[in-house]
Amino acid sequence: MSAPVYRNPVLDADWSDPDVIRVGDDFYLTASSFHRVPGLPVLHSRDLVGWSFVGHALPRLVPEGDFVTPQLGGGVWAPALRHHDGLFWIFYPDPDRGIFVVTAPSPAGPWSDPWCIKPGRGLIDPCPLWATDGSAYLVHAWAKSRAGINNVLTGHRMRPDARELLDDGVVIIDGEGICTGLEGPKAYQRDGEFWILAPAGGVATGWQMAFRSKDFFGPYEHRIVLATGTTDVNGPHQGAWVTAPDDSDWFVHFQDRAARGRVVHVQPMRWDDDGWPVIGADGEPVRTHAIPVPGHALTAPATSDAFDGPAFGPQWTWQANPEPSWYEMLHPGLRLFLHEDPGDLRRLPTVLGQRLLAPSVVSVELRLSEDGPARAGITILGRGYAWLGLERTDEGSWLVCRATASPESEGVGGFDASAPAGPEHDLVPPVPCTSETVTLTVHIGSDTVCRLGEVSYTPAPGFWTGTTVGLFATGAGGHADFGPVRVESP
Structure with a gap:
């Protein structure tokens, strides 16, 4: 009997800039929510294919007074989700205010009030990394619309409790001469090497880069590890590397589909003889593949709502902080x-x-x-x-x-x-x-x-x-x- 297969996209709706982690046998996903309230949706899966709502990590946007009216395109941009020291952590950027952090003992909450670890305009796409030696780091990108610069990634040393950055930050990767529009970094450590997976080339037209170094602050080697190629999957990038319980590796990313939004794909991922990731089918997105963790019923985020409970369902959001x-x-x-x-x-x-x-x-x-x-x-x-x-x-x-x-x-x-x-x-x-x-x-x-x-x-x-x-x-x-x-x- 052939193995059960899935078909991309696994989330055929607007789950922009997804980040995914595994804790035990469970996968969790968060995504950009922009001006929608509540923000920072949290989804759960057992197989990376079927997903259901857990809730939201951000009940209201802060500072609250700034979001009493719709701030279209503002609010929560690309977040990073991590599990460390018994807590779930989400680092998220507000491109007009800075980088914020929320934590919770469970994906269902209760989530802490957000605190700002780095104030400033144009700071986007943050990702923390707690290294195996106990040190902690933060990497982020820049929005040219607010900061006047982009195509560079900045790194910091960070207190392990994420309450403070320990330096002024330095550029650890400069895209000049390598690519355009470098952003969305996700930081990892594997076999003593530091990895940053980051998209470049634009939301609808770009590709996925991989960078590796012996030191978090570089220098980094680089490769393109996922691109449209001969497929019709435009701009495949910005997502997460996650390992399944059987130690197989997967890459979860989005594809911009205009009015449909940024839909979510899952790609198989392996390592070549030189230790570089190979995503999809030799660097091109796959349309179908064997399910990462077979044996689970297919689920999907709720859409219909009878309005017969104590509150409306988690699929609903307001355009500003509600009253x-x-x-x-x-x-x-x-x-x-x-x-x-x-x-x-x-x-x-x-x-x-x-x-x-x-x-x-x-x-x-x-x-x-x-x-x-x-x-x-x-x-x-x-x-x-x-x-x-x-x-x-x-x-x-x-x-x-x-x-x-x-x-x-x-x-x-x-x-x-x-x-x-x-x-x-x-x-x-x-x-x-x-x-x-x-x-x-x-x-x-x-x-x-x-x-x-x-x-x-x-x-x-x-x-x-x-x-x-x-x-x-x-x-x-x-x-x-x-x-x-x-x-x-x-």
């Missing part, structure tokens, strides 16, 4: 209290969203209270957005389907998060609605093209994120009640 007054659980059902309308759903903190899953059919029941002008519904939200739902005016209630263009202005990273979206326009004429409750349905194709009713909408990715599927309600007073959200195969 208790924003919602109420109806058991079953979810009530969103109407929030002042900023005229741009990207600026509405009370959008409750989850990652777009393609292909899928998303449906939800909606009832809008009778307390004045308001609108509520389901939105496909990125740099631009579309929404389907109810609008109540002085003339009555209407079933509407509207969209706005993505902003045309360009900024750092090829887009400008501060630019307003284009004005909303009707995709179809509004239809009078006399029913108290409506069912809203969005069909999301395998190409991520969305059908809202009878019209199609092609979503744009968000600001460093994939597209969000969200629920919202705006107005001067009252509420909107949402029934079960069902995310099903088409």
